Amino acid sequence: MSVLRRAWSRWSRLELGTRIFAGLVAGIALGLALGPRAEDVRPVGMAFIRLLSMVVVPLVFFSLAGGMASLGDIRAVGRVGAKTLVYYLATTVVAVAIGLGLANVVDPGATVDAESRAKLMASTEGAVDAARVEEVREKTAPLQVLLDMIPRNVFEALARGEMLQIILFSLLFGAALAAIGREKGGRVTELLASANEAMIWMVGAVMRVAPLGVAALMASVVGPLGPSVLRSLAVYAGVVVAGLAVHMFLVYPLLLRLLARRGARWFFRAVRPAQAVAFSTSSSAATLPTSLACSRERLGVSREIGDFCLPLGATVNMDGTALFLAVATLFIAQIYGVTLGFSEQLGLVLTATLASIGTAAVPGASVPLLAMMLGTVGVPLEGVGIILGIDRVLDMCRTVVNITGDLVGVVIVGRSEGKLAEEPPPLP
Ligand code: ASP
Numbered sequence: 001m002s003v004l005r006r007a008w009s010r011w012s013r014l015e016l017g018t019r020i021f022a023g024l025v026a027g028i029a030l031g032l033a034l035g036p037r038a039e040d041v042r043p044v045g046m047a048f049i050r051l052l053s054m055v056v057v058p059l060v061f062f063s064l065a066g067g068m069a070s071l072g073d074i075r076a077v078g079r080v081g082a083k084t085l086v087y088y089l090a091t092t093v094v095a096v097a098i099g100l101g102l103a104n105v106v107d108p109g110a111t112v113d114a115e116s117r118a119k120l121m122a123s124t125e126g127a128v129d130a131a132r133v134e135e136v137r138e139k140t141a142p143l144q145v146l147l148d149m150i151p152r153n154v155f156e157a158l159a160r161g162e163m164l165q166i167i168l169f170s171l172l173f174g175a176a177l178a179a180i181g182r183e184k185g186g187r188v189t190e191l192l193a194s195a196n197e198a199m200i201w202m203v204g205a206v207m208r209v210a211p212l213g214v215a216a217l218m219a220s221v222v223g224p225l226g227p228s229v230l231r232s233l234a235v236y237a238g239v240v241v242a243g244l245a246v247h248m249f250l251v252y253p254l255l256l257r258l259l260a261r262r263g264a265r266w267f268f269r270a271v272r273p274a275q276a277v278a279f280s281t282s283s284s285a286a287t288l289p290t291s292l293a294c295s296r297e298r299l300g301v302s303r304e305i306g307d308f309c310l311p312l313g314a315t316v317n318m319d320g321t322a323l324f325l326a327v328a329t330l331f332i333a334q335i336y337g338v339t340l341g342f343s344e345q346l347g348l349v350l351t352a353t354l355a356s357i358g359t360a361a362v363p364g365a366s367v368p369l370l371a372m373m374l375g376t377v378g379v380p381l382e383g384v385g386i387i388l389g390i391d392r393v394l395d396m397c398r399t400v401v402n403i404t405g406d407l408v409g410v411v412i413v414g415r416s417e418g419k420l421a422e423e424p425p426p427l428p
Helices: 002-013 016-071 074-106 114-122 130-139 142-147 154-160 163-207 210-222 227-232 234-260 264-270 272-281 284-298 303-316 319-335 342-358 367-376 381-416
Strands: none
Touching (some): 016 163, 074 234, 074 303, 074 319, 074 381, 163 284, 163 303, 210 381, 234 319, 234 381, 264 381, 284 303, 303 381, 319 342, 342 367, 367 381
């Protein structure tokens, strides 16, 4: 008994990132051992995702409205907002360019032999729902995106988890509290702050079971994947992963060094818990509570910056997704023998960037957008079926890049506003 107790106390003293990582490795091992039967442990992982998702909407509302009410200075908000959006757009465009560059050089479509090609194409039947693609196309038209940010009914927006609408309402509500002054609005502002503390406490409690949840999610993903799908798509997957790695390990460290004077090692150590959660849940939204905690407690970015930039980033800033969309479009076009010239690829930079902004922060959300992009370059929509077999794994990888980009942004914007701790906090 005492052996168990000692092991448990040693385990609980380990750093959170290490514990989650251990869960990740254990889950992979379990998935390999159980094979398709590993699907059975999925509910355990889904419970973890739901526990995190449960707090996302109230957390975003309380933290943004409360942060805005206590910040109070509309000009400061405008300045931070402008910097954040410029950073988000610029890094997304760079990500797409990296993806396109690699996919052109490696030409992954050419590495699929005729037999696998026929097999893959046969598997595309029923892969897309045309009505859904049409809906996505309408929703991502530039002006429509802006219009859709305004909720018709805020309770509907909260209930449906429409992030951009919730963000807009929270900001306006916070601004209103600041405008009516302490006398009239102070009590609600305090209430928001207390509710926010309670949410943060809840996230901390959920994170205690993160290693278990992560292990179950990993097992249920690894188990059912057959080796043959993996083999024929290996080069394509390799290009996506290589592009993501270049963006994460070259572009981000460079930006951190140049714009925030911070080292990559420190950064990657600090954001490890958020990356592990992103990897296992494939959802930027489910990772948001952990990202918020990382930015405050481990990166030393002051709360009002994190509370403002991260919910926005989780929804609109998806570098990994944009890079993936570019590579996948090119790959599927190559398989169908459609050649995309320079100007068409330039167009892809724009569509991939817009599509990544319009992608919801949940697993597999970019697949209908990929279908829409194929349509714009004259490739049959069903082509998405070709890459579906392996998409879950790539989704995990791109979600890690998506949230890492948000966290790099928060450090850079925080530093430029004088809201980044000079001495990084010691890691627990
Ligand atoms: N799963 C991604 C995210 O939540 C979105 C996607 O690319 O499907 O960030």
